[in-house]
Amino acid sequence: MTGPFWGLYVLYLGGSPFHIGLISAVSSIVGLLPHLVGGYLADVFSRKKLVYGFQLLMALNGIIYIFAPSWEWLLLARSNESLISGLRNPAFGAFLADSTKAERRAMDYALWNSVPPLISLVSPFMIGLLMDMYGILPAQRLAYVILMVVSTVSALIRYRYLEDTSEAGQKSRLSLLTVVRGTWRDLVETIRMFSQHVWILILLGCLYQFAVSVASVFAVTYAVEDVIHVTSLDWGLVTTVSTVIVIVSSIPLAWVVDRYSRRNIILVSLFASPLAVLGFTYSTGLTQVMCFFGVLTLLGNMGGIASQALFTDYFPMRHRGRINALMGVIGSTQNFSILMMGGGLVGSMGNVVGGILYDRVSYSSPFIAMAVAFAATALLSLIYMKEPLRPET
DSSP states (O other), rough: OGHHHHHHHHHTOOOOHHHHHHHHHHHHTTTTHHHHHHHHHHHOOOHHHHHHHHHHHHHHHHHHHOOOOOOHHHHHHHHHHHHHHHHHHHHHHHHHHOOGGGGGOOOOHHHHHHHHHTTTHHHHHHHHHHHHHHHHHHHHHHHHHHHHHHHHHHHHHHHHHHOOOTTTTOOOOOHHHHHHHHHHHHHHHHTOEEEEHHHHHHHHHHHHHHHHHHGGGGHHIEEEEEIIOOHHHHHHHHHHHHHHHHHHHHHHHHHHHHHHHHHHHHHHHHHHHHHHHHHHHHOSSHHHHHHHHHHHHHHHHHHHHHHHHHHHHSGGGGGGGHHHHHHHHOOOOOOOOOOOOOHHHHHHHHHHHHHHIIIIOOHHHHHHHHHHHHHEEEEEHHHHOOOOOOOOO
C-alpha cells in the first residue's frame, strides 16, 4: 500500500524529486551504525527477540507517517525507520537464512518471496482507487494506519510462534561497552574470513544496489506525474500485476534454480534487465508500462531467488548476522531484484545521484543510468561470479 506511492507522498507534502532522493539518502546513512550493532547482536543475542521487539518499534513509528504535515516529517519518520530496521534486519536476514536448507535453499526463498505477497495482492490497486477518488494524501495516510496495525499484529505473531535459531539466545545481559567492543572485534574477525568469492559477490551487490537506488524510487513519479501520465489507479494495477507475477513464478523458478546453476539464472536476469528498463523508460501508455514493468519484475524475481541462495551458500551460519550487517552498511544487496529498495552507503549515493539527475538533467536520465549499471553488473558477473563447490548449511 505505501511503498508504490512513496514518491507521490513526498511531492504532495511539499517536497520535490530532489527531496525524494535526499530523504532516501539521509535515512540510509542514519542506519549505517545501527546495522553494525545489529549484526553483532544478531550473533550473540536472541534473534527472535530482536525481530519481534524492533518490529513493535517500527509500528509505533507509523504515527509520524500518518500525521506528517510536511515532507520534513517524512525525513524524520524514514530516519527512525532506518535506525530501527538497522538494528533488526541483520537478525531478520540471519533468521531467514538459518531456516533454509542447502539442498532446497532456492525453494525456501521462493516460498518466502511468494506466499506473503498473496495477502497484499490487491492492496496497491485498492489504494490507487482511493487516491483517484479522494486524493493522494488521505489515501496514503489511511495506508499508513493499516500498515501500523498490521506491523503490530505481525510482531505479536512472531513473539508467539517463532522458535529462536541462535545458539546464543540466552545472553540477555549486555552492557553498552560489551556491545561496542564486541561489534568491532567480531566485525574484524568476519572480514578476515571473507574469501575472494565473497568479496566479488559483495562488489557485485554494490553495483546492483546503485543501479536500483538511482532510479527505482522515481518510478511512480515518472509514470504518474511527469512523463507517461497513467492514473494512480493504473499504477496500483501495475503493482498488483507485478505481485501476481512474483507469486506465480517463484516456485517454478526455485525448482529450476535448485536443480541447475544459480549463476546461469542470475546471468540471464542481469543481461535481460537493461532492455526491460529501457522499455519502461520509453513507454507511452498503460499497456507498455504494465508489459515492461512486468518483465522487469519477472527478471528480478528470477535473479533475486538465485542470488539469495548463492549468497547464503557462501555465508557460514555463525557469521550471517555480522555479514548481513556489513553488507547493509556498505549498501551491497543479496537480492538481485528490482523491487528491493536501496540502502547503505551505496544506496545513499545512488539516491542522491538519481535525485540530481531527475531534477536537473532529465526525467529519463536515472533510468538510463540504471540500465547501464545493470549491464555492467551482468558483464562483471559473467567474468567473476562463481558457485561454491560445497555450500554452507
